Amino acid sequence: MACQSCATGKDGQPKGCKNNGTCGTDSCNKLTVFDWLANMSVPNGEKPFDWVEVRFKNGRKHYYHNSENLSLSIGDIVATQAQSGHDIGMVTLTGELVRVQIKRKKIDTKNDILKIYRKASQKDIDIWSEARDKEEPMKVKARQFAIDLKLQMKISDIEFQGDSSKATFYYTAEERVDFRELIKIYAREFRIRIEMKQVGFRQEASRLGGIGSCGRELCCSTWLTDFRSVSTSAARYQQLSLNPQKLAGQCGKLKCCLNYELDSYLDALKAFPKPDTKLYTEKGTAVCQKTDIFKGHMWYAYEGEWMNWHLITTDQAREIIAINKKREKVASLEEYAVELLVDTKTEFENVVGQDSLTRFDSPKGNKKRKNNRSRNKKPVHNKSEVKTNDGKKAKPNKRVSTNKKNQVGNNNQPNSKNQPNKNQANSAKPKPKPRPKRKPNKKRPENNNNQTNENK
Numbered sequence: 197m198a199c200q201s202c203a204t205g206k207d208g209q210p211k212g213c214k215n216n217g218t219c220g221t222d223s224c225n226k227l228t229v230f231d232w233l234a235n236m237s238v239p240n241g242e243k244p245f246d247w248v249e250v251r252f253k254n255g256r257k258h259y260y261h262n263s264e265n266l267s268l269s270i271g272d273i274v275a276t277q278a279q280s281g282h283d284i285g286m287v288t289l290t291g292e293l294v295r296v297q298i299k300r301k302k303i304d305t306k307n308d309i310l311k312i313y314r315k316a317s318q319k320d321i322d323i324w325s326e327a328r329d330k331e332e333p334m335k336v337k338a339r340q341f342a343i344d345l346k347l348q349m350k351i352s353d354i355e356f357q358g359d360s361s362k363a364t365f366y367y368t369a370e371e372r373v374d375f376r377e378l379i380k381i382y383a384r385e386f387r388i389r390i391e392m393k394q395v396g397f398r399q400e401a402s403r404l405g406g407i408g409s410c411g412r413e414l415c416c417s418t419w420l421t422d423f424r425s426v427s428t429s430a431a432r433y434q435q436l437s438l439n440p441q442k443l444a445g446q447c448g449k450l451k452c453c454l455n456y457e458l459d460s461y462l463d464a465l466k467a468f469p470k471p472d473t474k475l476y477t478e479k480g481t482a483v484c485q486k487t488d489i490f491k492g493h494m495w496y497a498y499e500g501e502w503m504n505w506h507l508i509t510t511d512q513a514r515e516i517i518a519i520n521k522k523r524e525k526v527a528s529l530e531e532y533a534v535e536l537l538v539d540t541k542t543e544f545e546n547v548v549g550q551d552s553l554t555r556f557d558s559p560k561g562n563k564k565r566k567n568n569r570s571r572n573k574k575p576v577h578n579k580s581e582v583k584t585n586d587g588k589k590a591k592p593n594k595r596v597s598t599n600k601k602n603q604v605g606n607n608n609q610p611n612s613k614n615q616p617n618k619n620q621a622n623s624a625k626p627k628p629k630p631r632p633k634r635k636p637n638k639k640r641p642e643n644n645n646n647q648t649n650e651n652k
Contacts, residue, residue: 227255227419231270233293247305248312249289249297250276253328253355254403255417257288259298260312261305273316275358280389284316284324284358320358327356334386338365341381349373352400362389368400398423401447408445415452426450430458433465435487464489468510475516479528482506496529508532 229249238244246262260276262268272287289297298305316324331354338351349369356363363386367373375392382390395403402416416423431443431454445451468487475482475496482496485505494513495505506529508516516526526532 227251227257227417227421229289229293229297231289231291231293233291236292238292245292245295247294247298248287249294250274250285250312251288252283252285254353254405256355258285258310259294259303260310263311264314266312266315268312268315273321275313275316275320277310277313278357278359281357281359281361282313284320316358323360324358327358327360331356334363337385338382341385342367342375342378345378345381347373347375347378349375352395353403360388362391364391364393366393366395366400366403368395368397396423397447398449398452401445406446408451409442410453414446416447420452423452424455426452426454430454433458433461435489461489467492468494469513469517473517475513475526475529476520477516477526477528482529498529506530506533 246265247259248262248268249257250260251257258276260274266274268274268287268290270287270290274285274287275282276285277283335351335354338354342349342351348371349367351365351367353366354363355366365382379390379392398416401414402420405417406414408414426449428438428443428450430450431438434454434457436443436454443450443454465487468489471484471487473484477498480498480500482498484494485497485502486495487493492510493507494510495507496513497503497505508529512532516532519526
């Protein structure tokens with residue numbers, strides 16, 4: 197369900213909060229649960245479950261008792277009970293599915309009872325929306341006050357209560373922070389009751405939302421409700437590079453998605469021999485270097501020859517291990533080695549909508565290279581360039597003319613006057629290079645004038 201700011205505007209055009217999927221006022225479609233029991237009728241003689249789920253800003257949810265027996269449906273804005281005053285939220289779940297959620301989250305329905313007062317009136321909604329508009333400018337000032345006091349903390353978010361009587365400041369910090377002086381400044385500046393609440397880095401990312409490296413919205417801000425611990429062993433089992441920049445999410449911790457496929461990897465590794473076991477051959481002892489879970493291959497290398505890897509299958513590895521248990525050795529791994537012909541075109545072309553690796557290679561580019569090479573080569577003419585016995589190029593004869601009249605008959609035949617004979621060319625030595633001419637000195641005319649005057 198959409199919030200009020202995402203409703204239709206003038207002439208039927210959508211308003212939209214322009215936050216790219218994460219609503220700035222009431223977090224549209226965030227941590228929603230599909231009510232798959234909505235179409236099922238309640239059995240005869242039983243009353244419908246009188247608890248509802250209410251969502252507040254940034255996915256914060258609570259369960260309230262509908263003691264007034266109000267006819268509530270998903271999307272209704274209601275006024276709920278708070279510690280002091282009342283709060284405004286949106287109903288996100290009703291019916292029997294709320295009973296399942298309460299049981300899963302282990303909520304005590306006998307002691308922890310919060311009630312729904314009424315459906316929110318227009319006055320309640322106006323006060324609620326005005327309070328939400330104050331949150332962003334207040335957050336900027338709050339961060340500046342914390343920086344001025346040199347506190348090692350970050351104000352990540354501010355949430356107003358529905359009746360605008362209290363503001364909750366969410367902050368993150370690595371160590372314990374003494375913010376008593378900060379609260380006094382906030383109370384004097386904002387003139388409101390203040391509550392400070394520390395959250396973790398993952399909770400901060402789930403509240404603020406964002407786009408992950410996969411191109412989708414963060415799992416913690418859309419559907420993930422519990423945060424399980426993630427270790428680097430999950431990356432090792434999946435044979436991922438231990439690069440913290442790629443394995444860490446926006447919260448700075450390891451990505452939660454590393455645990456999604458971990459169980460399937462662990463099940464697949466049960467069919468593989470342990471990588472610690474060594475293979476004993478007459479050529480030497482082989483140690484496992486890498487495993488391919490999808491193809492069932494293993495790479496081994498001899499001790500001392502770490503650069504040469506030998507590829508075998510898991511069945512062949514088990515066979516060698518069974519022979520080694522009998523205290524026998526295999527001749528070498530080359531007998532079991534598998535040669536894989538990897539064709540990059542067939543491997544990457546048209547696989548899950550991918551293009552080939554050579555789609556940017558145009559046939560015209562090869563022709564241009566050939567033409568450039570032919571241009572760079574200088575043509576050898578009999579008239580201009582003659583090679584000696586040493587392989588050096590002799591300088592062309594100055595008497596040779598480039599007129600077409602001198603070229604009589606076959607071009608390959610040397611002219612007696614203009615071109616040297618082949619025997620003479622072979623015996624001739626390259627002439628030394630002429631010295632460069634001196635540039636005329638500017639002071640010479642003055643000296644000549646002086647000499648003429650003296651002669652006179």
